[in-house]
Every structure is written in C-alpha cells, then in structure tokens.
Amino acid sequence: MPILQANLEEALRVATPDAVVQSRGSHEFEIKAADLTTAGEAASRVFGLDRIDRVTAVAAPSLAELTSNVAALTTGIVTDKTFAVRVRRNGNHPWKSRDAEIAIGNALYDVSTGVDLTNPQATVRVRVQGAKAVVVSESWAGPGGLPISTQSSTLVMLSGGIDSPVAAWMMMRRGCPVDMLHFQLECNQADHALAVGHLLASQWGHGANITLHVVDFEPIKKELNAAVQPRLRQVLLKQLMTEAAYRVAKQLDLPIIVSGDSLGQVSSQTAANLVEIDKYAQAPLLRPLIAHTKQEIVDRARQIGTYELSTRAREVCDLSEGGRVETAARTYRLRKGMAQMRTGLIDDALATWESVPAADWIPGMPLNPVGTSGTPDQP
Numbered sequence: 001m002p003i004l005q006a007n008l009e010e011a012l013r014v015a016t017p018d019a020v021v022q023s024r025g026s027h028e029f030e031i032k033a034a035d036l037t038t039a040g041e042a043a044s045r046v047f048g049l050d051r052i053d054r055v056t057a058v059a060a061p062s063l064a065e066l067t068s069n070v071a072a073l074t075t076g077i078v079t080d081k082t083f084a085v086r087v088r089r090n091g092n093h094p095w096k097s098r099d100a101e102i103a104i105g106n107a108l109y110d111v112s113t114g115v116d117l118t119n120p121q122a123t124v125r126v127r128v129q130g131a132k133a134v135v136v137s138e139s140w141a142g143p144g145g146l147p148i149s150t151q152s153s154t155l156v157m158l159s160g161g162i163d164s165p166v167a168a169w170m171m172m173r174r175g176c177p178v179d180m181l182h183f184q185l186e187c188n189q190a191d192h193a194l195a196v197g198h199l200l201a202s203q204w205g206h207g208a209n210i211t212l213h214v215v216d217f218e219p220i221k222k223e224l225n226a227a228v229q230p231r232l233r234q235v236l237l238k239q240l241m242t243e244a245a246y247r248v249a250k251q252l253d254l255p256i257i258v259s260g261d262s263l264g265q266v267s268s269q270t271a272a273n274l275v276e277i278d279k280y281a282q283a284p285l286l287r288p289l290i291a292h293t294k295q296e297i298v299d300r301a302r303q304i305g306t307y308e309l310s311t312r313a314r315e316v317c318d319l320s321e322g323g324r325v326e327t328a329a330r331t332y333r334l335r336k337g338m339a340q341m342r343t344g345l346i347d348d349a350l351a352t353w354e355s356v357p358a359a360d361w362i363p364g365m366p367l368n369p370v371g372t373s374g375t376p377d378q379p
Contacts, residue, residue, distance in 0.1 A: 004048045004147040005029060007207035014202075015042035040140045045204050047173050049142035055127070055134035063095045063103055066126075066133055071107040073135050074124045078108050082116035084123050091130040100126065146175030148207035153177045154256040154286070155249040157241060158212075160193025163289055164260030165306040166297050168200055170288040171258050177208035178258070180358070181248055183217040183241050190214050191363050194356075196309045201358030203305060212361060213370070215244060216352035220345050227340040234268040235276060235329045236337050243280040244346050248353065250283070251372055257281055262289045262297065272328035 005023060012019035012031065019033035033039040036054050043052045058069035077083075085101040085108075104124060105115055112122075125136035156168040158180040168178050180200075182193040194212050201210040220240055224233045245257050261269045268277075278285055289297055301307040354367035 002026075003149055003207065004046075007048070007147050007149070008043060008046050011042045011046050011206040012039055015039065037138065040138065044140035044142050046147075046206055047143050047145045047175070047204070048147035050144045051142055052140040053125075053134075053136045054138035055136050058133050058135060059131065060128055060133040061131045063093075063100060066100060066128065067103040067107050070104050070124065070126055070133070070135055073137075074104075075108060075111055077124065077137075078112045078122045080111075080113055081121035082114050082119075083108065083112050084115060084117050084120040085126070086123060087126045087128065089128040091128070093128070097128075100128070143173055143204075145173035148172055148175060148205070149177055151175035152256055153179070153254050154258045155245060155252065155254045156180050156258040157245050157260070158182045158193055158197055159260065160189075160196050160310065161260075162301050162307065162310045163262060163265075163297055165196045165200055165310060166300045166304070167258055167260040167288050168197075169204060169300070169304050169306075171286070172200075172204055172208065176256070177210070178205075179211045179213060179252060179254060181213045181215065181245055183244070184214050185218055185221055192309065192312050194361055195363065196306050198358050198361045199306060199309060200304075205358065210358040211355050212358050212367075213248060213353060213355045214367060215248070215349050215354075217241065217244075217349055220349055223341050223345060227342075228337040232329060232333060232337045235273050236334060238268055238273075238277045239280045239334065239338070240346060242277050242285065243282075244349055246280070246282045247346065247350060247372075255283065257283050257285045259285065259287055260289055261287045262292050262294070265294060267327050270327045276329055276331060276334055 002023070005021060008029060009021050012021065012033070016033045016035050016039045019031055019039050022030045024030050031039050031043065040052045040054055043049060056073055058066070058073065060066035060069070085104045087097040087100040087104070089097045089100070104126070108124070109115065125139070127134050127136070151174060154171050154176045156164060156171065156178050158164045158168065160182060168180060171178055180197045182190055182197070184190045194214070197210070197212045221237065224237060228236055242257070249255070249257055261274060263274070264270055298307065301310060351371045353370040353372060355370050356365070356367045
C-alpha cells in the first residue's frame with residue numbers, strides 16, 4: 001500500500017473509524033465516511049496532501065445540463081452574496097472552462113448581489129471530468145510536503161518552547177519520522193515540553209511511531225554555574241546538549257539531529273557560535289528554521305497548534321546571570337571552560353534517560369527508564 005494512503009487511513013482511523021479510503025490515481029483519494037467534516041479536518045493534517053475537498057457529483061453530458069445541475073446545488077450558497085465561479089475541466093468538450101463559468105454565473109446572478117472575481121463572499125467551485133462533474137461544497141488546505149516515512153528518521157532536540165516544535169513539524173513535513181529529546185532543567189517543566197511533543201504526534205504524526213525522550217540536565221546546569229564564567233555558559237550548554245543528543249541518536253540508530261536554532265535570534269545562535277556547537281554533533285545537525293524570523297516562527301506555531309502550549313513551556317533559564325553572552329566564543333576559551341568541569345557529566349546525564357511513546361503519554365505519567373552511558377569519540 002502506498003505510504004501516503006496508509007498515513008491517511010491511520011489519521012482517519014483515529015478521527016472517524018468508519019472512514020474508507022479509495023485511491024483515484026497516484027495523487028488523489030476518495031474518502032467515504034458518515035462524518036465528512038471530521039474526516040476532512042483529519043485529512044488536512046496528513047503530510048503529502050495539498051487540498052481536501054468535500055464534493056457532490058453531478059452529471060455533465062452538456063454545458064446546459066452542467067449549468068442546471070450546478071445552479072440547483074449552489075443557489076443557497078450565493079443568495080444575497082457576491083460570488084465567483086471557478087471551473088476546472090479535463091477531457092474533450094465543445095466548450096471551454098470560461099464558457100462554463102459564464103453560463104453558471106448567469107444562472108445564479110439573479111439571486112446574488114453581483115459577481116466579484118477579486119474578493120467574492122462565496123465561490124462556486126466545479127471540477128469537470130468528461131461527462132461527469134463535482135461541485136465543491138467545503139475545502140481544507142492540506143500541509144503539502146512529503147508523506148511521513150519517505151525520508152530518514154531524525155532526533156529533534158525539543159525544548160518545548162516556540163521554536164523547536166516548529167522545527168520538528170517542518171522535518172515531518174519533509175517526510176522524516178521524528179523522535180523528540182527533551183533536556184530537563186529545573187526551570188523548564190518537562191511535562192509542558194512532553195505535552196507539545198504529544199500534540200505534534202497525535203495531530204500530525206500519522207505514519208510515524210514517535211517516542212519522547214527525557215534526559216536530566218539539571219546537574220550539568222549547576223556544574224556550569226559553579227565552574228564556568230557566565231558569558232560562556234549558554235554556548236557550553238548547547239555544546240553539551242548537542243553531544244548528548246548525538247549519543248542518544250547513535251544509540252537509537254537515528255542518522256540526523258535537528259534543532260530549532262534561528263540564525264542570530266539569540267546570542268548563543270550567532271553564526272560563530274553555531275560553528276562551535278556543530279563540532280559536538282558528530283552527525284548531520286539540521287536547522288530548518290535557520291533563516292526564519294521570530295514572527296514567521298510564531299505564525300507557523302499558531303497554524304500548527306503548538307503556540308499556546310509552547311508559551312507555557314518557554315525557557316526562562318539564563319545561565320549568564322543577566323550579563324552579556326559571548327556572541328563569537330573562541331574555541332580555546334570554550335575548551336578551557338569545558339576543562340573546568342568534571343568529567344563524566346554526560347555519562348551521568350544519560351544514566352537518567354527515560355522515554356515514552358508519544359501517543360501514550362499523559363500528564364504526570366512515569367516514563368520508561370532507558371539509561372545508557374559510554375564515551376563516544378570526542379570532537
């Protein structure tokens with residue numbers, strides 16, 4: 001079974017268990033369900049689908065009959081409103097799409113308040129295929145992209161704030177199944193981050209068995225505060241998180257790491273600092289938000305439904321103690337700072353590693369211990 005159809009059927013199985021999906025070619029499917037509105041909303045969250053239309057079939061053996069049938073269905077839609085007619089046509093006909101738009105428009109004109117092709121209050125959409133046609137009564141925009149599981153799996157570093165869930169969504173939109181790794185800090189509630197991951201998985205993760213992972217980084221934060229000058233702490237923390245993420249990804253056999261960094265958004269995300277952080281990845285580290293503005297990221301978070309949860313989980317940690325964060329940390333200074341910390345910190349952190357299937361998570365539930373250590377090659 002094609003991956004896209006399997007993902008669509010999974011989404012509908014949760015939303016409308018009675019739904020049946022039939023393929024109408026390589027890029028089109030027909031859904032039959034008792035509740036088509038719920039089915040359409042569910043399908044609109046399946047990656048690989050560009051548009052979902054609720055349609056009613058009509059006969060179209062001639063332009064006159066097409067016009068009559070469409071007008072009978074849509075009179076109520078355009079009554080006392082400005083309207084436009086849009087016709088898409090496939091097949092051989094003695095008339096063109098524009099001819100059908102004019103004919104249908106003339107049939108509906110008297111019940112309307114006029115035609116407005118720029119900003120109509122109602123739009124009559126018709127698709128004609130040979131001697132048959134459908135009238136679109138309801139539409140949903142799909143996310144587009146590629147079906148999940150058509151690309152390699154990734155490990156997303158999930159803070160739970162606004163940015164990283166959007167980064168995860170964007171990787172899913174490009175066909176990548178994702179696992180999500182949260183580094184727990186005292187000032188960043190893990191349950192909020194896991195709630196964001198659960199929402200992404202349940203709403204958008206059809207076709208991926210997403211697992212949420214948590215590693216306790218609070219001891220590392222305390223070590224940084226005790227041993228390292230404030231202006232280097234943020235960058236060093238990101239380096240340590242990146243190394244830990246690599247080791248988790250390696251254990252899980254995930255070839256790619258993903259972060260929610262956006263170039264220049266905060267002091268630790270300057271180009272110079274990202275170069276230093278990348279040295280600890282030892283695997284491809286992708287940043288799908290790298291050139292996005294904060295407003296663009298916020299807008300996307302609102303669109304995909306993570307914004308409200310993310311604002312509750314936003315990071316408030318400031319390891320710089322309110323001072324200046326180094327925007328172009330030198331390699332030798334970072335290495336000196338790392339040397340001031342005790343060895344084995346990441347081993348200890350990974351010993352706290354816990355996980356849970358994203359679909360199963362509920363607030364407050366205990367996670368499953370994983371706990372691993374071992375020393376990979378150092379950067």
